[in-house]
Amino acid sequence: EVQLVESGGGLVQPGGSLRLSCAASGFTFSTSTMRWVRQAPGKGLEWVSGIYSDGRTAYLDSVKGRFTISRDNAKNTMYLQMNSLKPEDTAVYVCVLYRGPGDEYRGQGTQVTVSS
16 A cells, blocks of 8 residues: 655744655655645645656756755655745645556645745
C-alpha cells in the first residue's frame, strides 16, 4: 500500500523558512517521480515542484530561487526547502507520487501559513 506522510509545516513570518518532508513507503521510491503540489484557501491544486528518479528538478516560476526540492533515496524521503516565504505561499502542501496522467497518489498534506 502506497503511503505518503508529510511533515514540517507550520506558521512562519514573511521572509522565513520551512523544510517540508514526505516519508514514502509501499513502492520503489528511488525509481519514482515525486512532486509537491499545494492548495491555497479557496483555490485549486497548484503544482509547485517535481523531482525525477535521476535527480532532475523542475519548479513553478513563482518559487524558483526560493524553494529547493530534494530526495534521499536511502531514507525514502523527499524534501522541500522553502526560503524567503511570502504570504501567497500559504497553502496545504501535498506530496505526490506521479506515475502518469491520472495515475498518482497523494498524501494528506501539511499546512504552511505565512503571516506576520
